[in-house]
Amino acid sequence: xxxxxxxxxxxxxxxxxxxxxxxxxxxxxxxxxxxxxxxxxxxxxxxxxxxxxxxxxxxxxxxxxxxxxxxxxxxxxxxxxxxxxxxxxxxxxxxxxxxxxxxxxxxxxxxxxxxxxxxxxxxxxxxxxxxxxxxxxxxxxxxxxxxxxxxxxxxxxxxxxxxxxxxxxxxxxxxxxxxxxxxxxxxxxxxxxxxxxxxxxxxxxxxxxxxxxxxxxxxxxxxxxxxxxxxxxxxxxxxxxxxxxxxxxxxxxxxxxxxxxxxxxxxxxxxxxxxxxxxxxxxxxxxxxxxxxxxxxxxxxxxxxxxxxxxxxxxxxxxxxxxxxxxxxxxxxxxxxxxxxxxxxxxxxxxxxxxxxxxxxxxxxxxxxxxxxxxxxxxxxxxxxxxxxxxxxxxxxxxxxxxxxxxxxxxxxxxxxxxxxxxxxxxxxxxxxxxxxxxxxxxxxxxxxxxxxxxxxxxxxxxxxxxxxxxxxxxxxxxxxxxxxxxxxxxxxxxxxxxxxxxxxxxxxxxxxxxxxxxxxxxxxxxxxxxxxxxxxxxxxxxxxxxxxxxxxxxxxxxxxxxxxxxxxxxxxxxxxxxxxxxxxxxxxxxxxxxxxxxxxxxxxx
Ligand SMILES: Nc1ncnc2c1ncn2[C@@H]1O[C@H](COP(=O)(O)OP(=O)(O)OP(=O)(O)O)[C@@H](O)[C@H]1O
Numbered sequence: 001x002x003x004x005x006x007x008x009x010x011x012x013x014x015x016x017x018x019x020x021x022x023x024x025x026x027x028x029x030x031x032x033x034x035x036x037x038x039x040x041x042x043x044x045x046x047x048x049x050x051x052x053x054x055x056x057x058x059x060x061x062x063x064x065x066x067x068x069x070x071x072x073x074x075x076x077x078x079x080x081x082x083x084x085x086x087x088x089x090x091x092x093x094x095x096x097x098x099x100x101x102x103x104x105x106x107x108x109x110x111x112x113x114x115x116x117x118x119x120x121x122x123x124x125x126x127x128x129x130x131x132x133x134x135x136x137x138x139x140x141x142x143x144x145x146x147x148x149x150x151x152x153x154x155x156x157x158x159x160x161x162x163x164x165x166x167x168x169x170x171x172x173x174x175x176x177x178x179x180x181x182x183x184x185x186x187x188x189x190x191x192x193x194x195x196x197x198x199x200x201x202x203x204x205x206x207x208x209x210x211x212x213x214x215x216x217x218x219x220x221x222x223x224x225x226x227x228x229x230x231x232x233x234x235x236x237x238x239x240x241x242x243x244x245x246x247x248x249x250x251x252x253x254x255x256x257x258x259x260x261x262x263x264x265x266x267x268x269x270x271x272x273x274x275x276x277x278x279x280x281x282x283x284x285x286x287x288x289x290x291x292x293x294x295x296x297x298x299x300x301x302x303x304x305x306x307x308x309x310x311x312x313x314x315x316x317x318x319x320x321x322x323x324x325x326x327x328x329x330x331x332x333x334x335x336x337x338x339x340x341x342x343x344x345x346x347x348x349x350x351x352x353x354x355x356x357x358x359x360x361x362x363x364x365x366x367x368x369x370x371x372x373x374x375x376x377x378x379x380x381x382x383x384x385x386x387x388x389x390x391x392x393x394x395x396x397x398x399x400x401x402x403x404x405x406x407x408x409x410x411x412x413x414x415x416x417x418x419x420x421x422x423x424x425x426x427x428x429x430x431x432x433x434x435x436x437x438x439x440x441x442x443x444x445x446x447x448x449x450x451x452x453x454x455x456x457x458x459x460x461x462x463x464x465x466x467x468x469x470x471x472x473x474x475x476x477x478x479x480x481x482x483x484x485x486x487x488x489x490x491x492x493x494x495x496x497x498x499x500x501x502x503x504x505x506x507x508x509x510x511x512x513x514x515x516x517x518x519x520x521x522x523x524x525x526x527x528x529x530x531x532x533x534x535x536x537x538x539x540x541x542x543x544x545x546x547x548x549x550x551x552x553x554x555x556x557x558x559x560x561x562x563x564x565x566x567x568x569x570x571x572x573x574x575x576x577x578x579x580x581x582x583x584x585x586x587x588x589x590x591x592x593x594x595x596x597x598x599x600x601x602x603x604x605x606x
Pocket of ligand 1: 364365370388389390391392393394395396397
């Protein structure tokens with residue numbers, strides 16, 4: 001079945017490519033009017049696809065893409081006009097130039113997010129517009145014509161038609177192949193995690209800042225590539241690169257369907273062809289267009305592709321409808337806890353220290369300490385409970401151990417290596433994985449795709465390879481292996497195969513929690529930190545989680561559990577550490593801690 005689907009996808013891709021080539025040939029041989037409509041629409045497709053890469057995939061709503069487009073178009077025109085550089089040499093130059101500017105803009109997203117980021121990029125476009133409008137080099141508002149694209153030799157031209165149309169097609173194919181490849185790659189779930197669940201992505205080893213900057217730079221390079229080819233097509237003036245264009249690009253992506261394969265393409269074609277099809281007074285044209293846009297946003301936020309998907313789902317019936325709670329519990333408890341792959345530490349002596357936090361001091365606000373000289377020594381291959389009343393600093397300690405926070409003083413050792421100065425993304429390489437109090441998965445991705453994110457730090461060059469992922473046999477093989485390992489981990493937490501392709505948004509909370517657990521064990525960590533893993537679970541699910549933890553311990557994995565259910569802690573943990581008001585109360589064997597006078601006093605209220 002899989003082979004059939006893969007083959008079908010390849011056949012589909014080849015047929016699509018053939019259709020584009022035939023279409024290009026028809027246009028390149030056609031009349032000038034047709035050529036100007038189609039080529040400009042194709043340029044907007046490239047821009048929309050590049051914008052979707054940042055807006056749809058990593059959630060950076062850029063209004064700077066008209067400015068980046070201008071760098072490509074004006075860069076080509078000015079450098080060829082004044083420095084007489086070859087147009088083919090100009091392509092990498094404008095891509096790299098815009099890529100650098102894009103990286104700087106992307107870096108801004110690390111300081112300002114959401115609306116503020118959009119406004120910042122919007123201002124960037126305005127600055128570009130002002131410079132273009134007022135410079136004598138660019139001939140100000142009057143504009144200037146771009147270079148002429150080299151024609152084919154006459155014999156070739158007789159067969160293939162106008163060369164610039166083929167250049168547009170080449171740019172279109174390259175942009176779409178890159179963005180679709182990323183979508184088909186194992187990097188795609190990682191990008192969505194950066195967008196929707198940044199702490200989760202970081203805990204899985206993803207350097208989210210680098211990813212945002214890199215993706216923005218790539219998107220800027222694609223926008224500049226569109227600008228490069230645009231410079232051969234039309235007379236350029238600043239008005240083609242103003243803030244209105246930036247907004248229109250976002251409109252194209254939203255109308256077509258953000259973060260969908262065909263949405264941005266469809267949106268760009270519709271919006272750019274609209275004035276040629278609806279031939280009415282320009283004023284009414286804008287009114288009709290505005291009304292259509294508002295209607296789509298209000299009624300179909302996932303755009304035209306979203307409407308189509310909804311229809312298809314309705315026709316098929318919800319074959320994979322939500323499953324009831326009873327069925328869920330049956331699915332979880334009936335499955336025997338399958339063994340995960342052997343952990344490297346299996347059989348090592350339990351006395352060895354897996355994690356040692358010593359003298360930890362930390363405060364969110366200067367002068368208000370939240371943790372004071374806390375020690376926690378965790379023996380390898382044990383289940384270690386961390387308990388304490390609300391606000392005692394448990395989550396803070398876990399965030400320090402997992403690298404989300406840095407201690408003001410004190411040391412943290414993982415397997416004998418000091419890690420307290422390393423960030424969260426570096427911890428998985430030292431064998432530490434963690435889960436979060438409330439599940440923080442990517443809701444539109446399947447359980448299996450979410451689980452593959454846990455393997456991020458085990459795949460070499462995943463980001464670089466993603467741009468041509470389906471074309472690399474090694475990458476496809478890696479993708480298959482990731483999916484297989486994710487399925488094994490999901491089975492290990494008791495989720496049978498029927499759950500694996502379901503999107504997280506369609507599954508109950510308990511299954512979401514178990515998926516988080518699967519993604520944290522899939523890379524076979526040596527230390528696993530679980531922050532309130534039982535929150536919202538049913539009785540059967542709690543028993544099931546206890547079973548999983550014991551199985552992990554058998555495999556040599558060290559497990560640290562924060563939990564409010566003290567019975568669960570004392571029944572299942574070897575050792576327990578107790579915090580109260582940011583200080584260590586006691587730490588030691590569970591049986592001794594249970595009997596400790598102070599623990600009963602401060603925590604158990606006895
Ligand atoms: N981001 C933050 N900024 C400022 N103070 C914080 C922040 N997070 C937690 N605190 C404070 O730090 C203290 C310890 O909080 P923490 O969440 O670590 O405790 P906890 O033991 O995990 O509590 P709970 O069991 O309720 O989750 C509390 O007083 C809390 O108000």
